[in-house]
Amino acid sequence: MSDSKPGPEASPELAPEACGEAETGACPVTGEAGGPPAVPSLERPPVTDWRTDWDHLDPRWRDNPFPIWDELRKGPIARTERFEGAWLPTRYADVKAIAYDTEHFTSRRIVLRHKKYEDPPLPAPPITSDPPEHKAHKQVLLPFFTPQEVGKLEPMARRICTGLIEEFIADGRCDAAQQYARHIPVRIIAYMLGVPVKDSDLFIRWIHEILEIGIVDDEIGKNATKAMRDYFRHHIALRKEGRTEAEPDGPEPDLIRVMMDGSLNGVPFEENHVLGTLNLLMIAGIDTTWSSIGAAIMHLGQHPDDRRRLIEEPDLMPTAIEELLRAYSPVTMAREIKKDVEMGGCPMKKGEMVLLSFPAANRDPAMFPDADRVVLDRQENRHGAFGLGIHRCVGSNLARMELRVAIEEWLKRIPDYRVVGDVTWSDGTVRGPRTLPVAFG
């Protein structure tokens, strides 16, 4: 379903200096995607020309972005006047160059909204931090996310997965996105942060309001951000009174405590910094990992050969996980242009935005031969699903562990299954299945 077909061949090649201006005005990519209707709140004028008017909230992008990117990769960096003016690189080399270039591109805004609100935007260190502060903002977190530390959470991840499967296995069918994938990362990050796991549904709702609806509805997004900040304020206040609502067997210290005690050059982190990081840890780890678990289960349901191979050759699992992360990368970030710069002949102006599509980079055939095919034993795979350069995902080791355990436990109990019915996808910054009906047994 989401395996892309190559886009239509005959598109006008554009001179680099054309920068987004198509000669014909005709849309090179039409009617590729089927799928369900758009989420009503995100309805927008349909895109007529992806090179000059792209929009990652268009339902065709949401349902099947691959042919769109394939087409755009043949020309200069694409342009849109939506989002108050933005650029869209789709080649691996361009995405990487921008991710590395912190002189011209700042991370202070990392989500593309229909219009930019708040100046300066609320910080969420380290993802919104630039050098030189970025390093210290990140280092406070890193020791809790090494493969070794994350390995300690593996038994818990397994218990969560087997418990979830137990709830639906007798039914012979389930929605693998809603009843399985969705619940795994949220419970683990709640545990690590030091908040009650039973609040999980609340977090999922806030994140939906921030990452999806919030892109076009400022009020809803802002209110959810505020609710989340108030939530953490409450849990910080509890700790100041010597109390906590963390899970009784939770980690010592938990991440709330780590941030409360954090400092830079002997100066304690400001409240804005602490709350920003805590909000980020909650937002960054949930929809993202939910999306990759869902996409992996979808792929293996639609490709029985791959599924059988993975069951017969369990040693392939780590390589296969990386390949699924590459092919179904969920996370697209953005940068704000800090200083005028020219890239590939395109004049990028200070204040404009760039959509940084790691998913498009990861499907670039110049970097990955046979890029649109999932090759479970791909030997050379420098994918950027977790970003490239200094903002490499803090949670990458955690996400990998969760993804691996979720697939292992699923295949153990449900080795034979198929996708039955429409898969629907999320909108915006994080792309993954939000309904995934499967049948087994």
Place this chain on the structure above:
Amino acid sequence: MKVRVDPERCEGHSRCHALAPELFTLDDFGNAAAIGDGAVPPGLEEKARLAVANCPEYAVEIVEDAE
């Protein structure tokens, strides 16, 4: 054959360590270094090549022994 990690480039994706734990170690922040002097014991050459081919930051290098 020896492996080497460029600490300036390494961003801690830990791909090298996952593919070749015999050759790479991670520090407390998850950044990699070659174990010992980076010498690749016989039989691990292929793993060393895989580590190079999967580092997204091009931080892992193979240095062939000077004859």
